[in-house]
Amino acid sequence: MTVALVWLRDDDLRCADNPALALGASSAEAVVPVFAWPPGRASGRAPGAAARWWLHHSLAALEAELAERGSRLVLRHGPVAAELVAVATACRARLVVWNRPHTPPARRLRDDLVGRLAECGIEGRETGSGLLHDPDALRTSAGGPWKVFTPFWKALRRTLEPVEPVAGADPLPAPARWPASCRLEEFALLPRVRWDEGLEDCWTPGRSGALARLERFLEHGLARYRDERDRPAAEAVSRLSPHLRFGEIGAREVWHAVRRHQAREGLADEVVEPFLRQLAWREFGAHLLYHFPHTIDEPLDRRFGSFPWRHDEAALAAWSRGRTGYPIVDAGMRELWRTGWMHNRVRMIVASLLTRHLLIPWQAGARWFEDTLVDADPGNNTLGWQWTAGCGADAAPYFRVFNPVLQGRRFDPDGAYVRRWVPEIAALPDRFVHEPWAAPDEVRKKAKVVLGETYPAPVIEHPAGRRRALAAWESWRAGLGDRGKVAGGAS
Numbered sequence: 001m002t003v004a005l006v007w008l009r010d011d012d013l014r015c016a017d018n019p020a021l022a023l024g025a026s027s028a029e030a031v032v033p034v035f036a037w038p039p040g041r042a043s044g045r046a047p048g049a050a051a052r053w054w055l056h057h058s059l060a061a062l063e064a065e066l067a068e069r070g071s072r073l074v075l076r077h078g079p080v081a082a083e084l085v086a087v088a089t090a091c092r093a094r095l096v097v098w099n100r101p102h103t104p105p106a107r108r109l110r111d112d113l114v115g116r117l118a119e120c121g122i123e124g125r126e127t128g129s130g131l132l133h134d135p136d137a138l139r140t141s142a143g144g145p146w147k148v149f150t151p152f153w154k155a156l157r158r159t160l161e162p163v164e165p166v167a168g169a170d171p172l173p174a175p176a177r178w179p180a181s182c183r184l185e186e187f188a189l190l191p192r193v194r195w196d197e198g199l200e201d202c203w204t205p206g207r208s209g210a211l212a213r214l215e216r217f218l219e220h221g222l223a224r225y226r227d228e229r230d231r232p233a234a235e236a237v238s239r240l241s242p243h244l245r246f247g248e249i250g251a252r253e254v255w256h257a258v259r260r261h262q263a264r265e266g267l268a269d270e271v272v273e274p275f276l277r278q279l280a281w282r283e284f285g286a287h288l289l290y291h292f293p294h295t296i297d298e299p300l301d302r303r304f305g306s307f308p309w310r311h312d313e314a315a316l317a318a319w320s321r322g323r324t325g326y327p328i329v330d331a332g333m334r335e336l337w338r339t340g341w342m343h344n345r346v347r348m349i350v351a352s353l354l355t356r357h358l359l360i361p362w363q364a365g366a367r368w369f370e371d372t373l374v375d376a377d378p379g380n381n382t383l384g385w386q387w388t389a390g391c392g393a394d395a396a397p398y399f400r401v402f403n404p405v406l407q408g409r410r411f412d413p414d415g416a417y418v419r420r421w422v423p424e425i426a427a428l429p430d431r432f433v434h435e436p437w438a439a440p441d442e443v444r445k446k447a448k449v450v451l452g453e454t455y456p457a458p459v460i461e462h463p464a465g466r467r468r469a470l471a472a473w474e475s476w477r478a479g480l481g482d483r484g485k486v487a488g489g490a491s
């Protein structure tokens with residue numbers, strides 16, 4: 001019996017529309033799906049605490065999904081390439097297949113595996129991925145990678161629609177004897193001290209949770225998405241990000257499900273495309289990280305290496321804990337802590353406060369997000385943080401410093417979002433709920449808000465923070481001389 005080993009990573013945890021599983025099933029008489037996890041806190045960019053919680057439950061769900069197809073998930077605890085070769089040898093597999101990795105850590109693992117397979121004379125084959133298009137397929141007319149989103153999106157739209165997803169083999173042909181597998185608990189992905197109740201209340205990791213989210217979004221969110229997607233209280237976004245991050249559902253599946261729904265309901269392109277465009281932002285994040293792997297730690301615009309960032313532990317702690325005194329920021333940071341997720345508009349506002357008003361390096365914010373987001377994704381997180389800090393592709397110009405009060409009023413006009421996550425100011429009238437310090441004493445007293453006691457005063461006042469941010473930018477730009485001419489503008 002010929003056997004193909006399929007290496008599954010933490011971003012392709014699904015059976016349907018999984019090119020590697022499909023290739024394995026069509027190339028051999030039996031398929032052995034394997035997930036390997038390195039011991040300890042794995043080197044490089046290991047998933048943070050919230051993502052590890054998700055991974056545990058996602059792997060459990062995948063075990064069940066494979067069992068329904070008459071297969072299993074072989075789990076191995078040890079150095080990834082060595083474990084995969086050991087399993088391939090144990091089950092006499094002549095072929096190992098995997099989906100093409102795009103992130104720097106996964107590409108390093110792949111390179112290691114390729115070397116070891118060659119030493120053992122085992123064939124290794126790489127196939128498609130969960131992206132809409134391969135990052136090498138979309139190029140500028142000069143043949144280079146894209147650095148600006150709009151032409152990237154146009155190029156993506158010009159190419160044919162992404163290929164249709166495939167259902168995948170069912171049943172998945174099983175080997176005569178299964179190789180040894182460890183128990184999922186040995187990976188120790190769950191927290192020792194229980195802080196994860198909030199995550200449990202909000203999420204169902206795994207394929208069935210992903211499909212349910214998609215279904216709900218198509219029925220209740222998609223038609224409102226264009227107009228309400230920036231309102232954090234509106235529940236008009238899909239919340240598919242962690243499911244996409246762990247590959248429980250592929251971007252092609254989501255894309256085509258949206259198109260089918262559009263045809264069924266007769267929705268106009270203008271209604272549906274704003275959502276597809278966000279899927280393309282995800283694609284753009286993967287594209288950038290693939291072509292500029294150093295950006296996971298360093299700015300794409302390398303001149304920002306000399307930017308005068310401040311190191312302020314107290315301010316960073318106030319930000320992380322949702323105690324900045326800006327209600328919209330604090331609401332976002334508390335939502336993140338409790339649920340492992342934050343609305344996109346609010347991510348932009350909190351990241352702006354950290355990198356502009358507080359001048360704290362974007363990497364500090366990115367690390368906090370990495371540890372607390374269930375959807376922490378190397379491509380999207382790097383893109384989001386570098387965009388906000390002004391040092392990435394298509395970055396927000398540095399002189400545009402979000403005013404957290406105006407942002408709050410505009411996107412949470414009745415304060416519903418802020419009241420939910422910052423209950424200690426919930427009794428303030430709408431007018432003051434985004435700026436408690438501006439309320440007259442008697443209004444604050446009636447609402448039982450005592451600044452500095454029940455709720456903090458702003459960590460820095462907006463006009464002062466804005467002035468400081470612009471002064472830092474101007475002096476840095478002046479120091480760059482001629483090299484500073486376009487700094488801060490869109491690339």
Ligand SMILES: Cc1cc2nc3c(=O)[nH]c(=O)nc-3n(C[C@H](O)[C@H](O)[C@H](O)COP(=O)(O)OP(=O)(O)OC[C@H]3O[C@@H](n4cnc5c(N)ncnc54)[C@H](O)[C@@H]3O)c2cc1C
Nearest residue numbers: 237238239240241278279281282344347376377380381384
């Ligand atoms: C500072 C910052 C950090 C971020 N970090 C992450 C991260 O670690 N992981 C992550 O998945 N997203 C990240 N984002 C992007 C975005 O905030 C989330 O993808 C989005 O909020 C997820 O919610 P949703 O699934 O309801 O999105 P929807 O609006 O329903 O969009 C559908 C999908 O499109 C993709 N998408 C949407 N917006 C963006 C965007 N701006 N950039 C890239 N992809 C997008 C996501 O995969 C999302 O699930 C970050 C944004 C910022 C500003």
